[in-house]
Amino acid sequence: MALLNKYVGITTSDGQSHDGFIAHVDQDYITLAIPTNEMYGQMNGMPAREATYRQFGFFPGFFPRRRFFPRRIPFGAVTGLFLLPFFI
Template structure:
């Protein structure tokens, strides 16, 4: 399968990827080049120094700093499965 073409068609979409060694990743496709794909994987960690239970100047109840994303580079040769996942806000 031509994973480069599939990744280009799924750019900026939430996908799941299974690698040949059994690892599973889910995230947004952030970058595609000739060798692999880069996923932006969301995490539940808040920005450094911020916590959900502390109000600071400029923040009010119900508004918290955005989630952080970690980048993970995956070469096309290591991908065994790629599929779209539903994303709900």
């Protein structure tokens, strides 16, 4: 697909709109990688005591962030797809 890895906007039949990079396309779905700067709500898998966070590189406020999260959208729900400008 010519739009793979392009930044696009998608509107769906239920009135929602999504913007992100097209990460994957198969017969039934489009998968968008949607950018985010939100932190994880929980620190799952982290050491039990805060004093040990630093030795593992997870000092409070500096633990890994998820930069993109996937959103699968069925082809049947897509009513519009348009390219968006993306600047670094």
